[in-house]
Amino acid sequence: MVAPMGLAQSKGKAYRLSDKDLANVIYVMGQMNPEGFTLDLNTMRQPTKGLIVSYKETQNSFSRKSIQGVIKHAKAHQNLVGGWYDPEKGDYYFDSDRAFPEDSLAAALAFARENGQHAVYSSALGINVKSNYEQQDIRIIFDCDMGSSTDDLFALMMLYRYMEMQRCTLLGVVVDRMNRANADAVDVMNNYYGYPDIPIGLERAGVVAPRVFIPYHNMAYARDIEGRPLFRRSVGDDGEYMDGYKLYRKLLAQQPDKSVTIVSVGFVTCLAQLLESGPDEFSPLNGVELVQRKVKDVYAMGGVFGDSFEHDYNFTAAIDYSLKFFELMPKDIDIVFSPGEVGDPLYYSAAQIIEDLSWTDTHPIKWIYQFLVEDKFQKMWDPLAVINAVEGDDAIYQISQRGWITLTPTGETIFKPDPNGNARYQLPGDATWSDRLLKYIRLMTIQH
Ligand SMILES: [Ca+2]
Secondary structure, three states: OOOOOOOOEEOOEEOOOOHHHHHHHHHHHHHHOOOOEEEEOOOOEOOOOOEEEEOHHHOOEOOHHHHHHHHHHHHHOOOEEEEEEEOOOOEEEEEEEEEEOOOOHHHHHHHHHHOOOOEEEEOOOOEEEEOOOOOOOOEEEEEEOOOOOOHHHHHHHHHHHHHHOOOOEEEEEEEOOOOHHHHHHHHHHHHHOOOOOOOEEEOOOOOOOOOOOOOOOOHHHOEOOOOOEOOOOOOOOOOOOEEHHHHHHHHHHHOOOOOEEEEEOOOOHHHHHHHHOOOOOOOOOOHHHHHHHHEEEEEEEOOOOOOOOOOOOHHHHOHHHHHHHHHHOOOOOEEEEEOHHHHOOOEEOHHHHHHHOOOOOOOHHHHHHHHOOOOOOEEOOHHHHHHHHHHOOOOOOOEOOOEEEEEOOOOOEEEEEOOOOOEEEEOOOOHHHHHHHHHHHHHHHOOO
16 A cells, blocks of 8 residues: 655545645646656545446546536545556546446446546556457457366356457367367356357367376366266266367358457367368368358467467377368468467466356365365466457467468477468566466456
């Protein structure tokens, strides 16, 4: 908590100030906090909790004179005043704010959209969440190696949250790791987050016995002490999953041209099978033609372009399929890679995960950390591809120049700069950036 400079504090209680003095304090706070501030007029402190949204009525208050009007509005509403500097206009804006509880992001975002505000500010995490009230039409197929690392689960969780925020549509989920238990885990997630009808496809002939980092494949069958299933499922034990590449064909055929974003955070096995596929009941086009016609862009977790603690896993583990994918993928479709080194510093600890899910006793991810891996952290690689696909290329990431990327038979990703190239890759951020990204993922975890 930070008390504004020049404001006497006595045993935690602020002296009562005249509105004129208060306006001076708020002006000084603006000078001291170019990155922005929020002030609770009851306590004269910056709140450390709550999701803060500005009211529309005070949104054009950018001179020192306007502060009086902001104070008047705040006193008639929630006694919260905020400020932020707009470097483009060179003005410092002041506004009257409303606070929502930490777990009410959807309500805070709806209020932000109603009030024409671009962002919700999380006081606890110190980050802004875009309200994006000018909605873009982002249609995503999510392709993951569910059943091994939990970052696939967090990436999927982010997509449900983004749908609640009206920022994308999840058309379907492709599981590129064989064994129906891995698809059943997605079925559990779909149901838990309220999207029981999102279709799921499953790899039938992919990587044989890939490495398992966290064996949570039995999560879908977890039972309570009385033997009742813990998690709801809509496909169920008797249901069928379409072949992964077939589901791709079905979904792509239904979509407008150049409209689909593929987010691939596992092996590219189903994608390679899609590209090699021939015409079928869903489309007269072959796989390459169908992808060329329908896909807008691809965000793929994989590759190494700088210094990484670990070798690439996703491409190397499925090298024959990966080589096919690199060979057949149409070269006029943009692809942004999220290499290992970008997610390396984003450690989400088991203790933090359980604490962030303390709002519920029963949660698929929490179950894994309570019963399977008590103290293992997980690096948040996969959510970085999801966040990039939804937030766009300019908002959060530093991205390389354009070029061509080739894959060697030993799994090395080689980048050759060329302004006409279709490929780019995310560059690692500094410690502050990585911390902010992890907090953003955590904010989505604590919602319910
Ligand atoms: Ca993965």
